[in-house]
């Protein structure tokens with residue numbers, strides 16, 4: 360799609376607005392193929408407010424819409440420009456294509472943040488819902504969802520002590536790659552053979568990061584070992600990793616200790632016994648779907664029966680909380696099949712159920728998937744609505760939410776929990792309430808100060824072989840220096 364942007368507005372933000380109406384688009388400034396959509400966006404400030412003009416062309420039709428957001432005494436210039444631009448774009452897209460994005464002009468990963476901020480500042484739930492529909496054009500349904508989630512999050516966050524943080528440990532390996540996966544993970548025999556060396560370096564970094572955390576006077580609330588698939592590690596490898604963690608922190612003092620297992624074909628009684636022995640109290644056993652034909656088509660390499668067996672093994676292991684991940688909108692799966700999966704999962708009564716919506720990786724896949732962008736009557740929307748209803752009927756509450764670009768029907772990912780079993784790390788990470796110190800290839804450390812208004816990200820090497828080849832740990836030393844500088848600036 361051809362996109363031109365003028366004025367004080369971030370081009371990336373405008374691209375995310377385009378994706379609401381033209382999912383999967385790639386952007387260029389030059390003339391493109393005939394019939395490709397075009398957007399010209401101009402934003403300017405005037406009398407303390409902001410005005411945006413959006414000229415949208417698609418399929419031989421054009422629409423121009425203008426919107427002015429007047430000064431309101433609470434928003435800075437950047438926010439005024441973004442809201443004006445979002446509303447003009449929303450009006451143009453709606454007029455041109457007849458589409459009403461359910462998330463209004465909210466394009467970010469963390470849609471509950473605004474609601475949380477409102478509740479923290481003393482707004483009632485009704486105030487927040489009304490404000491989100493009026494100021495950000497959310498549908499009443501989405502406004503209610505994020506407000507309900509923010510309400511649960513607020514209660515949990517308000518119990519968090521001062522000077523806390525969390526630790527994330529990355530195991531970016533899987534036994535094989537699922538076709539749909541949008542996460543970084545390595546599966547080739549050559550890379551899997553690096554796991555022993557990877558663990559040696561990882562354990563050094565774990566010791567170093569805990570030392571740093573203690574020297575800064577911080578308390579670790581939660582530890583999360585994620586992937587990839589951490590149970591790709593053998594029993595012995597898991598023991599090495601977990602024993603190092605328990606030598607660094609009293610795991611019984613943690614609020615939560617998660618090891619995301621995930622793929623049923625990596626789970627054994629022996630591995631779960633080791634995980635339990637070292638104090639892990641939360642894990643995931645993920646079917647994605649319980650339809651064997653769909654599992655085969657998406658390259659998942661396990662069956663529904665293997666999921667049930669792994670789930671039973673996890674229950675017997677005594678690990679306190681089990682989460683199950685599902686994906687709505689998978690190729691070859693419609694409403695009937697997905698709803699049957701949901702019906703079967705709730706009868707198992709896992710503490711947590713996370714319902715993702717398929718995130719599509721390429722424009723070509725959008726065409727194959729026949730995504731209808733944000734059609735409130737589509738099969739995937741029906742599937743997601745159904746999961747929400749069934750979870751509610753079985754006593755689950757939605758407790759965390761995140762969005763990704765290019766998801767089918769512009770839908771979201773929602774974590775449900777039986778009350779009292781919410782995954783705390785998910786909330787702390789998503790709402791950026793404290794620093795997350797991360798280790799391993801692909802890990803991103805996020806330093807947070809104040810109420811989240813000062814955030815600094817530190818990226819580790821993406822690939823395991825890069826991570827291992829930095830023998831002197833140059834990047835690691837820089838990371839520790841950045842952490843020191845941040846804490847000196849904001850906390851001393």
Ligand SMILES: C[S@@+](CC[C@H](N)C(=O)[O-])C[C@H]1O[C@@H](n2cnc3c(N)ncnc32)[C@H](O)[C@@H]1O
Pocket residue numbers: 533539540541542586587588619620621622623645647684685686715716717718719
């Ligand atoms: C980091 S993955 C790890 C889970 C584990 N390896 C497994 O597959 O069971 C976390 C979850 O993200 C979800 N996921 C991965 N790729 C996705 C995609 N393209 N769209 C939506 N959800 C996705 C799946 O539900 C998956 O369980």
Ligand code: SF4
Pocket residue numbers: 532533535536537540541542544586587588621622
């Ligand atoms: S096992 Fe999980 S992380 Fe690995 S490829 Fe499949 S979905 Fe992605």
